[in-house]
Amino acid sequence: MSASIGVWLVGARGNVATTAMIGARAIAHGATDTTGMVTERAPCANLDLPEVDSLVFGGHDVQDGSVVETAERLAERNGIPDRATLDAVRDDLAVIDERIETGTARNCGQAVEELADGGTDESLSLRAIVGDIQDDYERFREDNDLDRVVVINVASSEPLPADPEKYDSIEAIERALDEDEPLPASSLYAYAALAGGHPFVNFTPNAANALGGLRELADREGVPHMGKDGKTGETLMKSTLAPMFAGRNLRVRSWEGHNILGNKDGEVLEDDANKAGKLASKGGVLDGILDEDLHNRVRIDYTPALGDWKTAWDDIRFRGFLDTDMKLQFTWEGSDSALAAPLVLDLARLLAFADEQGESGLQPQLASFFKAPLGVDEHGLSKQFGMLEEYVEVHVAQPTAAGMEDDD
Amino acid sequence: MSASIGVWLVGARGNVATTAMIGARAIAHGATDTTGMVTERAPCANLDLPEVDSLVFGGHDVQDGSVVETAERLAERNGIPDRATLDAVRDDLAVIDERIETGTARNCGQAVEELADGGTDESLSLRAIVGDIQDDYERFREDNDLDRVVVINVASSEPLPADPEKYDSIEAIERALDEDEPLPASSLYAYAALAGGHPFVNFTPNAANALGGLRELADREGVPHMGKDGKTGETLMKSTLAPMFAGRNLRVRSWEGHNILGNKDGEVLEDDANKAGKLASKGGVLDGILDEDLHNRVRIDYTPALGDWKTAWDDIRFRGFLDTDMKLQFTWEGSDSALAAPLVLDLARLLAFADEQGESGLQPQLASFFKAPLGVDEHGLSKQFGMLEEYVEVHVAQPTAAGMEDDD
Amino acid sequence: MSASIGVWLVGARGNVATTAMIGARAIAHGATDTTGMVTERAPCANLDLPEVDSLVFGGHDVQDGSVVETAERLAERNGIPDRATLDAVRDDLAVIDERIETGTARNCGQAVEELADGGTDESLSLRAIVGDIQDDYERFREDNDLDRVVVINVASSEPLPADPEKYDSIEAIERALDEDEPLPASSLYAYAALAGGHPFVNFTPNAANALGGLRELADREGVPHMGKDGKTGETLMKSTLAPMFAGRNLRVRSWEGHNILGNKDGEVLEDDANKAGKLASKGGVLDGILDEDLHNRVRIDYTPALGDWKTAWDDIRFRGFLDTDMKLQFTWEGSDSALAAPLVLDLARLLAFADEQGESGLQPQLASFFKAPLGVDEHGLSKQFGMLEEYVEVHVAQPTAAGMEDDD
Amino acid sequence: MSASIGVWLVGARGNVATTAMIGARAIAHGATDTTGMVTERAPCANLDLPEVDSLVFGGHDVQDGSVVETAERLAERNGIPDRATLDAVRDDLAVIDERIETGTARNCGQAVEELADGGTDESLSLRAIVGDIQDDYERFREDNDLDRVVVINVASSEPLPADPEKYDSIEAIERALDEDEPLPASSLYAYAALAGGHPFVNFTPNAANALGGLRELADREGVPHMGKDGKTGETLMKSTLAPMFAGRNLRVRSWEGHNILGNKDGEVLEDDANKAGKLASKGGVLDGILDEDLHNRVRIDYTPALGDWKTAWDDIRFRGFLDTDMKLQFTWEGSDSALAAPLVLDLARLLAFADEQGESGLQPQLASFFKAPLGVDEHGLSKQFGMLEEYVEVHVAQPTAAGMEDDD
Ligand SMILES: NC(=O)c1ccc[n+]([C@@H]2O[C@H](COP(=O)([O-])OP(=O)(O)OC[C@H]3O[C@@H](n4cnc5c(N)ncnc54)[C@H](O)[C@@H]3O)[C@@H](O)[C@H]2O)c1
Ligand SMILES: NC(=O)c1ccc[n+]([C@@H]2O[C@H](COP(=O)([O-])OP(=O)(O)OC[C@H]3O[C@@H](n4cnc5c(N)ncnc54)[C@H](O)[C@@H]3O)[C@@H](O)[C@H]2O)c1
Ligand SMILES: NC(=O)c1ccc[n+]([C@@H]2O[C@H](COP(=O)([O-])OP(=O)(O)OC[C@H]3O[C@@H](n4cnc5c(N)ncnc54)[C@H](O)[C@@H]3O)[C@@H](O)[C@H]2O)c1
Ligand SMILES: NC(=O)c1ccc[n+]([C@@H]2O[C@H](COP(=O)([O-])OP(=O)(O)OC[C@H]3O[C@@H](n4cnc5c(N)ncnc54)[C@H](O)[C@@H]3O)[C@@H](O)[C@H]2O)c1
Ligand code: NA
Ligand code: NA
Incomplete structure (x- = not known):
């Protein structure tokens, strides 16, 4: 794809x-290879996606500091990136830093509000905030001569809105904006994107584009979007293992998941309000695959010594033939950011592609990327991979004469 | 299915x-439910399979003793079955005991020959042995008025033949029988079954029907058959997890599997010759899913204190984005027999069904049951489940008027 | 020891x-051996302790039902005892059932009050309750011609008193009894025992004899006593491992302990008030051995599928030479009751012995049995074992001429 | 201690x-602190030991290359040391490199002989080799004005001698040297050290000073020495945990230890001959603590992806009260070198101290450092720590007037 693509990261x-x-x-x-990127192997590698090295980055944040500083801290604390890689990209990150604007922390809960520098200007109306966000998106597009801007929310976890059903129609959303109801920041970013025709991905457990009114908006505007909550670690494992138990007619009686992590995300999740959304999407993945009376508990605890290395310990008790009680326990140790980051790039590419193809609304072929895939009931990973394969089969680029010559 | 089905267990x-x-x-x-049986849930539950309670059992063994004694020992050592269940079936097992004949331990390796009571009569020709086996199958069918006999090999692990390619044609097999070449017992049972038109399943890692000449025989005789090596524990996990790593483009660099078990199978596997076949089928499951340069080791150790409870500890190191090294470790603790037994019943039912449908040769829809599915390259569990789903979709019984009334 | 010893279990x-x-x-x-009993191996085996088979049992409870019923349920759910053992002791248990009296659930928290049958008679004064308890102890002694009665508290976990320092003197305790202050049931049982000259052990995390006024009472009355909270699983591991890290100058930065269990104790611990005491004694064991700035979290979750089998997963991060971060993870799976029960017998024997020797007050030689050993700062298991060894060395029976002949 | 101490590392x-x-x-x-050094905390911190920063290093090796290169490789592959630390010491290491001499690989087994650059000069007599080694030690002492040289063997694992009892006397050793019998290199280094009056430590599983004749030599020459095989990971855990099971009268029935590692040591241990010594000292640690009929297996496998990070997985089955079978599993992940290195410094300091005190022969107070402590039957870690504590108590420096002033 030769179009020029911008990726706006909230x-x-x-x-x-x-x-x-x-x-x-x-x-x-x-300086590194593409290991970890789904779009770099079969089946997606056959699509005509925007090149990774052509993506132009910008974004919002509410904390001061810079991407370079975050990168330094990651290198220092977790060893990822290593020094050589950091050196290779430091200048590029500094350029990106110029394109980062101050966003909004409105209705993000106390934990986020506390970390937001400059606080949240409570005097601004939601309409004014949304207007600012839209201006930021537009300026990014214009300044960088972009054909398309994909907006991806990777901001901190917020509390879920108390009554999400309230926002089930475009009208309800518009009224909430007019009347400064407590719409969370993620939904403001989503509204601004969808109303402006920008494809949107929600990688967080936040409400964002999951609200019915915003889905309606995306459909009306013909914008592709998807979410929510990137599936990177324990939940990835769950969606992989649960179908095995189901397919073998083994009855899972209890699934205990205990996660410990020590990064900023973990710190924000210490706040029970912010954690609620995460627990909901982590827990839900077993639904529909396993028995309903399953004892299913997820714990997330903040353990500073771990830094960005999340450790999940899961204990699964299942009953088999002749009432035999058996068990599986696993320990997963991954760098959360290194697991999530390539998926963010994958989603940017796949959503830009979908937009180019003129697709709109929810994109179920992307279900495998999410803990709680909007509009998709299937939680089994392999079946979700199958949905992506089918999509690719339909959309795979017909090799052009020129393309074939390139291969020589 | 109203046909009367016999299950002959080697x-x-x-x-x-x-x-x-x-x-x-x-x-x-x-006295128990059907948890653990694949055929008792979707999709197979929709097929018109023989009822579990109508199956008639018989079989071969080379050790003295009785099924009742084995059952007592299992109850004593592993608690499975529990006492109440054992009491409920003891009389039925005693009846089955009457139908168990002495088989052959020819070319089963030293470990099996040592446990065989009465030894292996070295004076018998292979033709004579095969003839005896065929007579046993026939008598079982006649004595019990059976419409169909499915032969399932669940005997001890044998050493693999030194040069299996030698037996790539029916002619080679026939000559080997004529000249008393060291064909393993499993292949004698398989030959007798296929030549006699009996569907055959090899649940063990043994050569059995995997020899090219026997596959040819099955095709010629129009008999359905399948194998090999039931996929019940660690390997089931591997075939579940490996596609996750592959699909996410995570590069598995090392997969260490360490199995400890304390039952008779474990004792036989102490013998390196007998273990070789098991290691081959356990190791192979990652091939074709993961990188070829993967460090892939499987150990099986005999630990008497565990009894039939097998514990597998797997340590998986994978590399992700930005060269990040991560890991997954799991501990699986299952009763090997309780995992395998329902699959034996499933396979009996599904093979009887295939035979009734007039199918012949290898049955790829059964791939998910085996560590090394004959004739199938796909090792991913979910895709294998998909093959079974598709098969069922094609074969699902059209509800008859009577059947529909039953549903009322 | 030929004295006749009664064991009263609350x-x-x-x-x-x-x-x-x-x-x-x-x-x-x-019908079984003495595996698991500390007093049956060196060093204690050398003491002249009361014989296990001579112990006479009685006790209090607040739930209806019977010891036989509890035993049946344990056999059914956890397989411990097995059927043969249960059959061997059923009649003896029925006899013991006759000696079980209704105790008090006063100030035990909502969770216990709910399970108490007949409720707690709120009209009774604390003095009346204590009087009843004392009568029960006395009648038990008289009816069974006992030389000595050891009272051991193995009742459910209670909430800790809000302000335990209030009860730092005998006078404060007496006043609390007079004025019906909210002394927990465990302290009422302890008061009744100590005031009556009965050695007392608190195997629970409850306040019981830990209150300063009750310690004073024990000293004044010359009664030996000890507690609190039996050290049987995860905490046993902690007190074993922590000295290793300390001795090697390895800096433990984080110790996460996650316990899941499914028995009645687990159900009561679901109530945060009742759980607080348990968490306190579980957490405290690392104090004084490891760094003070250690991140030390203990979770206890109720998971019905586990029954009496408690599973503890601990994740320990430590820093070594050259700032190297390393880790240890363990999974402990034990039957809680089978771990605790032999210690109860050990404590009964050792406390009867101490009483016979005329010892009084806290018994530090018993520190190794407890999560929070009263009056002992040493939490390292081996050092605590050393205290027991030294005690035995001092008290070991001088072989009499007769005794020496026995050895021939 | 103001004496000038040299540490010669084989x-x-x-x-x-x-x-x-x-x-x-x-x-x-x-650039780093002393975490991980036993001598830097109680009790040893109270001894007047040589300062860490005053130690002068030299040594033997049989591979070309340099300490700086090894350090670079360690930083690259395992991240230990980190870059900043490496930069801080690179020049010092380069100076040390000047003091490294070519040693001997005689009788070290094929795996070591293959890695030795320049091979082993088979024409040299053992006497000539020993003479060269002694010259190297002496030159090191003289060139660096050292008061004392401690020799520490940290060379690769060798095969154990076929018949170690043969070398039970000084005479047998001398004859073996005269007649070029296959004494392993480790014993040549040990002989040269002890005969020359240099304290010697064997940190490897090799025979070295364990031979009876060399112990006699050390006694005769009045030289302190100790070994063998540093206790750093899985075995440290075993010697910590086994006394817990023993003290609680829990019967360990099976202890499976599965170690995977990916460094050069692991590569050498791939060779079964070289591995035998390691397995012997790893296995032996449970002897004398636990039941003799214990099923006790140790596996060490080479897994390149792990580098210097060794992972041990242990599965321990124990039986408790009422024949209850329970289990403990642990996973230990440590950097082998970071665990071993501080102990090497500790041993150098403690042996220099012992030498200064005029002690000679085996040094049992150092038992806690070794998997197979020479001359010590006690394998329990805490008791071994106790031996060190007692030693320190006896030897603790009386504060001199000068010393007390220093504290001001
Ligand atoms: N890492 C993973 O594996 C993973 C998986 C699934 C979902 N997620 C989600 O991704 C999100 C980001 O994770 P992270 O580890 O990068 O967290 P992080 O805390 O490192 O980064 C979040 C960033 O968002 C900023 N922010 C907070 N509120 C904002 C707002 N309203 N507008 C703009 N910026 C805001 C913060 O200042 C911070 O810089 C989290 O919601 C997390 O739950 C992560
Ligand atoms: N249990 C599992 O999960 C599982 C999974 C896959 C494969 N398998 C395979 O199933 C087979 C049976 O396992 P098991 O645990 O029941 O073993 P087992 O040792 O309990 O039973 C094997 C039986 O086969 C008999 N036997 C041996 N050689 C024979 C011969 N030549 N002819 C007739 N009988 C013979 C033995 O006497 C014994 O009774 C093994 O090959 C095992 O590898 C088991
Ligand atoms: N099992 C272990 O390993 C272990 C270890 C340390 C401590 N403990 C403690 O031992 C105690 C008993 O554990 P359990 O597993 O037997 O619990 P459980 O719930 O099975 O038994 C407790 C019994 O105490 C009775 N009870 C409750 N309050 C009472 C009261 N006020 N007076 C008299 N009886 C009362 C209950 O009715 C019940 O029968 C708990 O406090 C537990 O925390 C157990
Ligand atoms: N790291 C640990 O935790 C630990 C614990 C206990 C014991 N050990 C033992 O310490 C020893 C060193 O371990 P390592 O990880 O440093 O191994 P390594 O392979 O990195 O280093 C061994 C060095 O010894 C050299 N060498 C081999 N034979 C020699 C000889 N005959 N003379 C002189 N040099 C020789 C090799 O060339 C190499 O440089 C091994 O025997 C190991 O078993 C290590
Ligand atoms: Na569009
Ligand atoms: Na007394």
Whole structure:
């Protein structure tokens, strides 16, 4: 794809955003390979996607600081990126830093409000905030001569709105904006994107584009969008393992998941209000695959010594033939950001592609990327991969004469 | 299905065979449910399969003793079955005991020859042995008025033949029988079954029907058959997890599997010759899914204190984005026999069904049941489940008027 | 020791008490051995302790039902005891059932009050309750011609008193009794025992004899006593491992302990008030051994599928030479009652012995049995074992001429 | 201690040696702290030991290359040391490199002989080799004005001698040297040290000073020495946990230890001959603590992806009260070199101290440092720590007037 694509990251100075940008630029400089990117292997590698090294980055954040500083801290604390990679991309990150604007922390809960520098200007109306966001998107597009801007939310976890059903129609959303109801920031970013025709991805557990009124908006505007909550670690494992138990008719009686992590995301999740959304999307993945009377608990605890290395310990008790009680336990240790970042790039590419193809509304072929895929009931990973395969089969680029010559 | 089906178990006094028979009879008496049986849930539950409680059992073994004794020992050592279940089926097992014949331990390696009571009569020609086996199958069918006999090999692991390619044609097999070449017992049972038109399943890692000449024989005789090596524990996990790593473009660099178990199978596997086949089928499951340069080691150790409870510890190191090294470790603790037994019943039912449908040769829809599915390259569990789903979709019984009334 | 010893168990129909009584009687009948009993190996085996088979049991509980019923349930759900052992002791348990009286659930928190049958008679004064308890102890002694009665609290976890320092003197305790202040039931049982000259052990995390005024009472009355909270699983591991890290100058930065269990104790601990005491004694064991700035979290979750099998998963991060971050993770799976019960018998024997020797007050030689050993700062298991060894060395029976002849 | 101490490391370009030297120099430069050093905390911190930053290093190796290169490789592959630390010590290491001599690989087994550069000059007599070694020690002492040289063997694992009892007397050793019998290199280094009056430590599983004749030599020459095989990971855990099971009278039935590692030591241990010694000292630690009929297996496998990070997985099955089978599993992940290196420094200091005190022969107070402590039956870690504590109590420096002034 030769179009020029911009990727606007909400939460741009966070770990996931920064790691995604480091990776894209490191790939551009040949300083790392594309391991971990779904779009770089079959089936997606056959699509005519925008090149990773051509992606242009910008974004919002609410904390001062810079992407370079976040990158330094990640290198220092977790060793990812390593020094050589960081050196290779430092200048590029500094350029990106110029394109990061101050966003809004409105209705993000106390934990986020506390970390937001400059606070949240309570005197601004939601309409004014949304207007500012839209201006930021537009300026990014214009300044960088972009054909398309994909907006991806990788900001901190917010509390879920108390009554999301309230916002089930475009009208309800518009009224909420007019009347300064407590719409969370993620939904303001989503509204601004969808209303402006920008494809939108919600990588967080936040409400964002999950509200019915925003889905309606996307359909009306003909914009592709998807979410929510990137599936990177324990939940990825769950969606992989649960179908095995189901397919073998083994009855899972209890699934205990205990996550410990030590990064900023973990710190924000210490706040029970902010954690609620995460627990909801993590827990839900077993629904529909396993028995309903399953004892299913997820714990997320903040353990500073771990830094960005999340450790999940899961204990699964299942009953088999002749009432035999058996068990599986696993320990997953991954760098959360290194797992999430390549998916952010994948989603940017796949959503730009969908937009180019004129698709609009929810994009179910992307279900495998999310803990709680909007509009998709299937939680089994392999079946979700199958949806992506089918999509690719339909959309795979017909090799042009020129393309074939290139292969020589 | 109203046909009367016989299930002939080679290794009938072993743990897997005994547990399968206990389970079938316990289900018949309402003493347990069908948890663990693949055929009792979607999609297979929609097929018109023979009822579990109508299956008639018989078999070969080379050790003295009885199914009742094995059942007592299992109850004593592993608590499976529990006492109440054992009491419910003891009489039925005693009846089955009457139908168990002495088989052959020819070319089964030293470990098996040592446990065979009465030894292996070295004076018998292979032709004579095969003839005896065929007579046993026939008598079983006649004595019990059976429409169909499915032969399932659940005997001990044998050493693999030194040069299996030698037996790539029916002619080679026939000559080997004529000249008393060292064909393993499993292949003698398989030959006798296929030549006699009996569907055959190899649940063990043994050569059995995997020899090219026997596959040819099955095709010629129009008999359905499948194998090899039931996929019940660690390998089930591997075939579940490996596609996740592949689909996410995560590069698995090392997969260490360490199995400890304490039952008779474990004791036989102490012998390196007998273990070789098991290691081959356990190791192979990652091929074609993961990188070829993967460090892939499987260990199986005999630890008496565990009894039939096998514990597998797997340590998986994978590399992700930005060269990040991450890991997954799991511990699986299952009763091997309780995992295998319901699959034996599933396979009996599905093979009887295939035979009734007039199918012949290898049955790829059964790939998900096996560590090394004959004739199938796909090792990913979900895709294998998909093959079974598709098969069922094609074969699902059209509801008859009577059937629909039953639903009222 | 030829004296006749009674063991009065508060919480007699609970899992720990019942398992202790099953074990003692099974040993008496030769139906099991003494594995798990500290007093049956060096060094204690050299003391002249009361014989296990001579112990006479009685106790209090607040739930209806019977020890036989608890034993049946344990056999059914956890397989411990097995059927044969249960059969061997059923009649003895029925006899013990006759000696179980209704105790008090006063100030035990909502969770316990809900399970207490008949409720707590709120009209009774604390003095009246204590009087009833004392009468029960006395009648038990008289009816059974006992030389000595050891009272052991194995009742459910209670909430800790809001302000335990208030009860730092005998006078404060007496006043609290007079004025019906909210002294917890455990302290009422302890008061009754100590005032009556009965050695007392608190195997629970409850306040019981830990209150300063009760310690004073024990000293004044010359009664030996000890507590609190039996050290059986995860905490046993902690007190074993922490000294290793300390001795090697490895800096433990984080110790996460996640316990799941499914028995009645677990159900009561679901109530945060009742859980607080348990968490306090579990957490405290690392104090004084490891760094003070250690991140030390303990979670206890109720997971019905586990029954009495508690699973603890601990994740320990430590820093070594050259700032190297390393880790240890363990999974402990034990039957809580089978771990606790033999210690109850050990404590009964050792406390009867101490009483016979004329010792009084806290018994520090018993520190190794407790999560929070009263009056002992040393939490390292080996050092605590050393205290027991030294005690035995001092007290070991001088072989008499007769005794020496026995050895021939 | 103001004496000037030299530390001669056999295997100086190996991981353990290099990490020890990096650490000592990093401490000298204030670039790291002394975490992981036993001598830097109670009780040893009270002894008047040589300062870490005053230790002078030299050594033997049989591979070309340099300590700086090893350090670079360690930083690259394992991240230990980190770049900043490496930069701080690089020049010091380069100076040390000047003091490294070519040693002997005689009778070290094929795996070591293959890695030795320049091969083993088979024409040299053992007497000539020993003479060269002694010259190297002496020149090191003289060139660096050292009061004392401690020789520490941290070379690769060798095969054990076929018949070690043969070398039970000084005479047998002398004859073996005269007649060029296959004494392993480790014993040549040990002989040269002890005969020359240099304290000697064997940190490897090799025979070295364990031979009876060399112990006699040390006694005759009045030289302190100790070994063998540093206790750093899984075995440290075993010697910590086994006394817990024993003290609680829990019967360990099976202890499976599965170690995977990916460094050079692991590569050498791939060779079964070289592995035998390691397995012997790893296995032996449970002897004398636990039941003799214990099923006790240790596996060590080479897994390149792990580098210097060793992972041990242990599965322990134990039986408790009422024949209850329970289990403990642990996973230990440590950097082998970072665990071993500080102990090498500790041993150098403690042995220099012992030598200064005029002690000779085996040094049992150092038992806690070794998997197979020479002359000590006690394998329990805490009791071994106790031996060190007692030693320190006896030897603790009486504060001199000068010393007290220093504290001001
Ligand atoms: N890392 C993973 O594996 C993973 C997986 C799924 C979902 N997520 C989600 O991704 C999000 C980002 O994770 P992270 O580890 O990068 O967290 P982070 O805390 O490092 O980064 C979040 C960034 O968002 C900024 N921010 C907060 N509120 C904002 C707002 N209203 N507008 C603009 N910026 C805002 C913060 O200042 C911070 O820089 C989280 O919601 C997390 O739950 C992460
Ligand atoms: N249990 C599982 O999860 C599982 C999974 C895959 C494969 N398998 C395979 O199933 C087989 C049976 O396992 P098991 O646990 O029941 O073993 P087992 O040792 O309990 O039983 C094997 C039985 O086969 C008999 N036998 C041996 N050689 C024979 C021969 N030549 N002819 C007739 N009988 C013979 C033995 O006497 C024994 O009774 C093994 O090959 C095992 O590898 C088991
Ligand atoms: N099992 C272990 O390993 C272990 C270890 C340390 C401490 N403990 C403690 O031992 C106690 C008993 O544990 P369990 O597993 O037997 O619990 P359980 O719930 O099975 O038994 C407790 C019994 O105490 C009775 N009870 C409650 N309040 C009472 C009261 N005020 N007076 C008299 N009886 C009362 C209950 O009715 C019940 O029968 C708990 O406090 C537990 O925390 C157990
Ligand atoms: N790291 C640990 O935790 C630990 C614990 C206990 C014991 N050990 C032992 O310490 C030793 C060193 O371990 P490492 O990880 O440093 O290994 P390594 O392979 O990195 O280093 C060994 C060094 O010894 C050299 N060498 C081999 N044979 C020699 C000889 N005959 N003379 C002189 N040099 C020789 C090699 O060339 C190499 O440089 C091994 O024997 C190991 O078993 C290590
Ligand atoms: Na569009
Ligand atoms: Na007394």
